[in-house]
Amino acid sequence: MYEAGASLREIAAETGVSADAIRRAVGRWKLHRPTGHIGVETRENLIWPRIRIALQQSGGMSIYELCNVLETHKSTVLKAIAQHRGELHIVRWVPTTRRPKAIWALGTRMDAPKPIAVRVRKQSNPFAQMAAQLSASEAGAELC
8 A cells, every 4th residue: 555655644544553653664664655756745845836827827926816826825835936936037016005016927037127115204213303392392491
């Protein structure tokens, strides 16, 4: 069963033996999986083909759109994009209220240039505001 590619959980259910006992027996008998066996199939292993298909069908998507279409977590999509960065490029940037978001597409073209922030909000210093109010009130008191 093991050499045919059955999972340890399936073998344990059929034989009534724990998965640890099966692992020990596999090591003792030097059993091997068939060639081309994936092993543990996690979301990370299976997500890249799904991302590729989604991008081929749409022409370009943001990270959040990929998460919604693939019904997976953002971290999983980000890891897959980082691993396959050479196969992707940024088509354009979409302005949002906070930061522009990248639209990803398949291909090895150059990334679209990231837009420069048009307006940076001035950081207010509460201590400077208080000092300005105090100096204004002191100046008004001297005039009286």
